[in-house]
Amino acid sequence: MNKTSELLFDYLKNIFYGSKDAQLNLEELDEDFVNVGKALVYFTHCYSECRTFASSIAAGDLEAALPGEKNEMASSLKSLHAGLKHLTWQAQQVAKGDYSQRVDFMGAFSDAFNTMIAQLAERQNRLEKEIETINRKSKALEGINKLLTNITKNIPQQIFVLARGTVEILYMNEMARDEIINDNEYLIKIKNKMEDSIHGKNTVLCLTLENEERYMSISPYLIEWDGINAEAFVINDVSADMNRFKKLNAQKQELREMVNIKTRTVVELQNAILKVMAELVESRDYITGGHIERTQNYLQILIDAMQNAGLYKEETSDWDFELVLHSAQLHDVGKITIDDAILRKPGSLTEEEYEKIKIHTIFGEEIIERIKLSTSEHTFLEHARILALTHHERWNGSGYPKGLKGTAIPLQGRLMAIADVYDALVSVRPYKYALTHEEAVEIITKNSGSHYDPELIAIFLSVADKFNEVNVKYITNNLEWGI
DSSP: OHHHHHHHHHHHHHHHHSOTTOOOOGGGSOGGGHHHHHHHHHHHHHHHHHHHHHHHHHTTOTTSOOOOTTOGGGHHHHHHHHHHHHHHHHHHHHHTTOTTOOOOSSTHHHHHHHHHHHHHHHHHHHHHHHHHHHHHHHHHHHHHHHHHHHHSSSOSSEEEEEETTSOOEEEEOHHHHHHHHHOTTHHHHHHHHHHHSOTTSOEEEEEEETTEEEEEEEEEEEEEETTEEEEEEEEEEOHHHHHHHHHHHHHHHHHHHHHHHHHHHHHHHHHHHHHHHHHHHHHHSGGGTTHHHHHHHHHHHHHHHHHHHTTTTTTTTTOOHHHHHHHGGGTTGGGGGSOHHHHTOSSOOOHHHHHHHHTHHHHHHHHHHHHHHTOSOOHHHHHHHHHHHHTTOOTTSOOSSSOOOGGGSOHHHHHHHHHHHHHHHHSOBTTBOOOOHHHHHHHHHHTBTTTBOHHHHHHHHHTHHHHHHHHHHHHHHHHHTTO
């Protein structure tokens, strides 16, 4: 009995924990336990079938042989096997695009599987819509490309479409193809020239093609061509236009030169007339000989110094300084109307005579206004009019003829007032001796702010030595000529 129990125990232990090939010798069992041994052997067979089947399922082998039909111990494994086979088939259907598959026999796994299928179905729908959109765009792009090809087939411009950053040709029209046939390095020349210019901007390039200088207008565009990032170049041969432009430019330059010559001639004639008028004035007022030329020199010194100091920039922004200087010759033109007896009087003037002399400013303005009526050149004459009328006005308003005060006196008149008085002070008159340069500077300086613009007096003092150089030059010349 004890031996039989040990045999049966060892057999069962070997079945569950030992060798898969556990053996039980029924002859070694007591007679009363033989049937128990037989039952354990049958149990071992059923258990072995279940264990082998379970191992196959665990390894993913759903095609393994099933346990025996009468093996009730394997019924749960058989159900699991059937479920897994059906689940595998459903997964295969999902892989084929059938997202209607659902699992309802595996609890939490069923929920996870069904959720995954729903997400896959939603993602598939989105992908289908995106594919539909892409296909629609692709067809539209294909249609546009065909349309572009037909439109550009016979136009006179050359059209190239290149893969961006290369010279790989994606498209070219007939005109472009003809150019490539004539010069296989044409595109390289275009690309090299474009790299030297402002990229993305319309430009005109000068190229040497077939030993001929040609001008090409190039318009670059960044585009997409059949899904490729590309550059389109619209190239137009504008050589004929450029040659016409060059010819017109040459003609324009020739005409400009002719106009300049004519202008110089007119200016020279104008200056000659001015000089004659100025000399006519001086010939009647012999006591102020050389006055006009000297004051013109003094005025130029003042204007140059004023410009260098940056003074009155706004007021002189539209001045032609050369015209101002030339017009200064007419500042005393009104003296033509003054009676010789007064103008050439060797002594001091009476108060009545002085009043008549003062009117030369008004007469000067009237003479210039009459000249303006017969000519279209008003800029020059306007400077002359202002100088003739205002060169005897004083900063404090005590001058004539209008008693203008401060900056109400035009700048031309304020400048000429200094030049005119300086020359009068250092020149000989029948009624006075010539003052020295230092005396003249002292008198003018004392009247800064009363007779003269204080800012211009500061300029005058900075160039007073140059005034003296002009004065000394004319004194020397007069002595040489015995005047």
